[in-house]
Amino acid sequence: MVTLNCPYCDNAFELSDFKGERRLECPMCGRAVQVVRKRGKAGTEAEVQPQSATTWGTEGFRSPNRRDRYGEIKKGDVLGGFRIEQMVGAGAMAVVYEATQLSLDRRVALKILPREFADRDSFVRQFDSETELLASLNHPNIVNIIDRGRQDETYYFAMEFVEGTTLGDLVSSGQMNEEFFLQIMEQCAEALVYAHSKGIIHRDLKPANIMLNDQGIVKIADFGVAGLLAEAQQEGKGKKKVMGTRGYMPPEQEIHVNRTDERSDIFSLGAVMYRVLTGKVPDTLPAAPPSKVNPEVDPRIDSLVLKCLEPTAEKRYESAEELLEALRGYHRQVSRAHELCPQCQQDNPVTQKTCIHCGADLSGLFDSCPACGAGNRIDAEICMECGRSIKQLRQQMSVRISKTEERARVLAMRKRYDEAIKELKQVFEVKGKVFKRAREKARRLISSYREQRNEYFRQKVNEARALATEAKLAQAREVLEELPERLSRNKQVAALISHVESQMALAKKRVEGVSRMLDQKRFEEAEKALASAAKVWVNCPGLEDARHRLEGSRQTEQMVGYELREAKKQLEEGNFTEARAALQFALSTTPDSPEVKALLAEIERRESKTTLRNALQAGKKSFDEGHYRDAARCWEAALAVLPQQDKRRPKLEQNIRVAKQKALGKEIVPLEPAQLVQLKPAGILSGFVSMGNLLGLLLFFVTSAVLLAAMFIYVNA
Numbered sequence: 001m002v003t004l005n006c007p008y009c010d011n012a013f014e015l016s017d018f019k020g021e022r023r024l025e026c027p028m029c030g031r032a033v034q035v036v037r038k039r040g041k042a043g044t045e046a047e048v049q050p051q052s053a054t055t056w057g058t059e060g061f062r063s064p065n066r067r068d069r070y071g072e073i074k075k076g077d078v079l080g081g082f083r084i085e086q087m088v089g090a091g092a093m094a095v096v097y098e099a100t101q102l103s104l105d106r107r108v109a110l111k112i113l114p115r116e117f118a119d120r121d122s123f124v125r126q127f128d129s130e131t132e133l134l135a136s137l138n139h140p141n142i143v144n145i146i147d148r149g150r151q152d153e154t155y156y157f158a159m160e161f162v163e164g165t166t167l168g169d170l171v172s173s174g175q176m177n178e179e180f181f182l183q184i185m186e187q188c189a190e191a192l193v194y195a196h197s198k199g200i201i202h203r204d205l206k207p208a209n210i211m212l213n214d215q216g217i218v219k220i221a222d223f224g225v226a227g228l229l230a231e232a233q234q235e236g237k238g239k240k241k242v243m244g245t246r247g248y249m250p251p252e253q254e255i256h257v258n259r260t261d262e263r264s265d266i267f268s269l270g271a272v273m274y275r276v277l278t279g280k281v282p283d284t285l286p287a288a289p290p291s292k293v294n295p296e297v298d299p300r301i302d303s304l305v306l307k308c309l310e311p312t313a314e315k316r317y318e319s320a321e322e323l324l325e326a327l328r329g330y331h332r333q334v335s336r337a338h339e340l341c342p343q344c345q346q347d348n349p350v351t352q353k354t355c356i357h358c359g360a361d362l363s364g365l366f367d368s369c370p371a372c373g374a375g376n377r378i379d380a381e382i383c384m385e386c387g388r389s390i391k392q393l394r395q396q397m398s399v400r401i402s403k404t405e406e407r408a409r410v411l412a413m414r415k416r417y418d419e420a421i422k423e424l425k426q427v428f429e430v431k432g433k434v435f436k437r438a439r440e441k442a443r444r445l446i447s448s449y450r451e452q453r454n455e456y457f458r459q460k461v462n463e464a465r466a467l468a469t470e471a472k473l474a475q476a477r478e479v480l481e482e483l484p485e486r487l488s489r490n491k492q493v494a495a496l497i498s499h500v501e502s503q504m505a506l507a508k509k510r511v512e513g514v515s516r517m518l519d520q521k522r523f524e525e526a527e528k529a530l531a532s533a534a535k536v537w538v539n540c541p542g543l544e545d546a547r548h549r550l551e552g553s554r555q556t557e558q559m560v561g562y563e564l565r566e567a568k569k570q571l572e573e574g575n576f577t578e579a580r581a582a583l584q585f586a587l588s589t590t591p592d593s594p595e596v597k598a599l600l601a602e603i604e605r606r607e608s609k610t611t612l613r614n615a616l617q618a619g620k621k622s623f624d625e626g627h628y629r630d631a632a633r634c635w636e637a638a639l640a641v642l643p644q645q646d647k648r649r650p651k652l653e654q655n656i657r658v659a660k661q662k663a664l665g666k667e668i669v670p671l672e673p674a675q676l677v678q679l680k681p682a683g684i685l686s687g688f689v690s691m692g693n694l695l696g697l698l699l700f701f702v703t704s705a706v707l708l709a710a711m712f713i714y715v716n717a
Contacts, residue, residue, distance in 0.1 A: 073112065078102070080149040082110050082158055098161065101146070108146055111157040131157065134223060137198060141191035143211070143221040162219045165402045168207035171276050173402040174441050177434055178298070180398055181276055182331045183391070184210070187218035188269055189327055192320035195223055196262045203260055205268035206248040207275060216395025247271060247281035251311050263313040266323055270308020270316075277305070285311040304330060368431040370397050394434055401427055401438050408445065417453035418484060421446050457487055465496060471538040473504045507537035514546045518553045526550050560586045560593065567599055576607040608641045615641070619655070628663035632656050 073095075077084045082099040088109065089096040099110040135145040147158040167184065170176060188210060195202065202209075202223050211219045244253050250267035252259040275281050278293040287309045289302040304326050310316045317323040346357040354361060369376055370393040374385030383390050404423050411420035427435075427442035460479050467476035480488070480497055487493055510533040517526040530547055533540050563586045570579035580603055586596045619634030635656045642649055 073097070079110065079112075079154065079156060080147070080151050080158075082108060082156075084110070099158070101158065107161040109143075109159045109161045111159060113155040113157075133198070133200065137195060137200065137223060139191055139194040141187045141218045141220060142195065142223060143219045159221065160219070162211045162213050162221075164211055164213040164219075165399055165406065166208055167210040167212065167272070167276070169406050170212060170398065170402045171207060171279075173405040174437055176276060176398070177394075178334065179391070179434075180216075180395060181273075182327065182334070183216075183395065184212070184218055185269070185273060186324065186327050186331065188220060188272070189320055189324035191218065191220045192262075192265050192269065193324055196265070196320050201260055201262065202265050202268070203253065204244050204249070205265055205272060206245045207272060210272065212395075212399050214396060214399055215392065216399050250313065251285070252313060261313070262319055263316045266308050266316050266320065267310075267313075269323070270305055273305050274309065277301070282309055285309065298334070300333065301330060367433045370394060370430065370432055370435075373431050394432075397430055397435065398438075401430065401435070405442075405445070408449070412449050412452065415456055417449045417456065420449050421453075424449075457483060461493055461496065464500075468496065468500050468503070471534070471536060473500050473507070473537045474539055476500050477504070503536050504540070507533045507540040508542070510536070511540055511542045511546050514550065518549055521553070521557065523550065523554055523557070556589050560590055560596070564595060564599060567603070571599075571603055571606060574606075574610065576603055576610070579603050612638050612641050616652075619659075623655075623659055623662075628659040632659040632663065635659065 073079075073084060075084055075086060079099070081102050083102055085098045085100060085107075087095065088098050094114075095112045097110045097112065099108050100106070101108050131145065131148040135148065138144065143162060144160040145157055146160065149156060149158075188205075192202070200223055202220070204222060205220070209221050211221060213219060246254075248268045248271045250260070250264045253264055271281050274287060274290060277290040277297045280293075282288075287306060289299070290305055291297040291299040291302050307326075308316055308323065317326065343360040344355060344358040346355065367376065368374065369383040369385060369388070369390060371388050372383060372386040374383055376383055376385075376390060381389060381391050383393075404426055408420040408423040411417070411423065424442045424446050427438055430438060460483060464476040464479040467473070467479065477500055480493070480500065483493065488497060510529045514526045514529050517523075517529065526546075527550060530543065530550065533543055537543075563582050563584075567579045567582040570576075570582060580600070583596060583600060583603075586593065587600075590596055615634045615638035619631045619638065622628070622634060623631035635652055639649065639652050639656065642652065
């Protein structure tokens with residue numbers, strides 16, 4: 001068993017079935033609340049939170065269980081000719097949307113029932129017959145059912161949309177004087193008289209189902225729906241189902257919903273009256289007299305309320321007509337008392353402010369008209385100055401004040417205290433003694449909201465200061481931006497804002513300077529600058545990118561250093577191709593590096609030198625072996641890599657010519673007549689010179705042989 005406090009009426013109630021998060025209605029005020037399971041120091045705890053229409057949002061249900069029960073319903077969907085606009089309420093067995101009837105372009109309230117009912121035969125059978133009977137209800141104090149239907153597995157009611165407030169909200173706001181209370185109860189009784197004459201029992205009468213429009217006229221919703229849903233629940237679960245709200249339903253209804261009759265609704269209306277008069281529902285039966293619970297209650301109404309709350313149905317009022325007559329009789333009795341002098345109990349004219357019999361002051365019996373401010377007797381129905389209905393004006397004003405307080409409460413819950421205070425200040429403009437309590441309550445609420453606002457702002461400033469200390473400047477600035485402009489002019493807050501902005505600018509400047517350091521390969525300085533910026537602003541824009549750039553630059557530098565060492569090694573070994581290949585990454589990442597450029601130039605120089613040396617050596621070898629064409633080719637390759645200013649170029653060019661000439665002299669190439677004609681004399685002469693050289697060599701060998709033979713003979717002799 002867990003004891004909880006309602007966030008609306010602050011009354012305590014007990015919850016026996018506590019298993020995680022659930023939604024229910026407060027048994028005291030009937031408003032929807034949400035019970036949240038939490039873990040505290042003492043173990044598992046429960047917290048009650050307000051259940052507003054925006055909890056699930058207007059774009060559809062966020063809870064998978066709700067989506068499964070009611071389908072995927074979102075704004076703009078069309079259900080049986082009704083376009084969904086927004087959710088306005090949710091109870092235990094239905095969800096209500098504001099919708100637009102497309103055929104007539106008017107607002108309606110669309111009550112969506114769980115999809116599971118579509119599988120229950122009893123519900124399907126009763127839906128058409130009973131809803132047709134409910135739709136036949138036509139009374140000014142009953143919410144009219146416009147249409148009902150089914151789309152796929154979803155059943156719905158289309159009802160009159162009531163723009164106003166509920167009795168629960170009106171009681172919570174304190175806008176309930178005795179006159180207004182009696183008018184509301186009489187209208188509720190009139191609605192019961194009409195519905196009971198049609199054979200329809202409400203079975204779930206409570207403050208949340210009693211609405212008042214902007215004119216203060218009562219509109220009771222959900223007539224007969226509780227019984228219809230109870231039958232469907234009984235078939236679905238195979239056991240008797242209790243359908244209603246504890247605290248407002250009579251003892252017989254707690255046994256089974258089918259045991260109810262007209263007197264059950266009378267009990268519920270009695271519980272509603274008890275709640276309005278005392279602030280809570282009866283704890284036990286028989287109930288304590290309302291005047292004993294609340295000394296401000298007129299003791300003459302105790303018997304009326306307690307007769308409605310009799311545990312045995314036979315002891316209650318036999319019918320709603322009997323209850324209505326009792327209410328009207330008490331109302332006449334109270335109204336008659338207002339026409340008498342409080343001292344001598346003698347009648348006085350309605351305009352008399354001093355008793356004509358004893359001279360007593362009667363000004364306390366007068367009040368200002370809510371419209372023109374003229375003084376009238378409190379019990380007057382028509383203003384003697386402007387001619388308007390004072391009763392109706394007061395009803396409208398009470399509903400307006402209730403809605404104003406509700407808007408202020410929602411705004412305060414959203415921490416929009418200034419807007420809430422602005423709403424409540426409108427109550428000060430309401431004239432009349434009747435609304436004195438409303439003005440006093442508005443004054444108390446404004447004082448409370450101001451304290452909450454100041455405390456909230458102090459928490460925000462402390463939160464921003466803590467975030468700034470943790471170097472979370474962006475979050476600190478967001479918190480400070482939520483503060484109103486007038487608070488930013490506070491010296492401490494202004495100094496904090498200035499500090500945050502200057503620190504953010506400093507961190508940005510340090511991060512921006514890292515790029516220049518990385519270009520200059522000042523990695524240590526860059527790392528220190530980033531650490532300093534992170535210390536000032538942990539989430540500075542560009543900080544992570546700069547860190548990645550620093551890490552990448554370091555890795556690139558390491559890779560380039562490795563490639564330079566590998567290229568130098570290959571260069572020393574004379575592997576010029578491998579050395580050049582080793583520099584591919586360095587050339588792609590740091591093409592402007594002086595070290596890379598110098599090494600690449602050294603590779604080119606050494607490769608050219610080696611190529612030149614090899615070509616010269618190969619050419620000399622080929623020449624010595626008589627391969628003059630190969631020699632000429634090798635020397636030409638050497639000449640291609642030899643610098644223009646090299647002094648060896650003329651000699652190398654001469655060697656190439658000699659090799660080519662010798663190649664022509666050694667190889668006899670048959671020439672065609674046309675080619676022979678084209679030969680220059682110099683070419684023919686060179687051929688003869690070559691033949692002369694051969695004859696000279698032959699003569700040299702012959703002479704040498706003769707000399708050797710002569711020396712041999714001489715030695716032997």
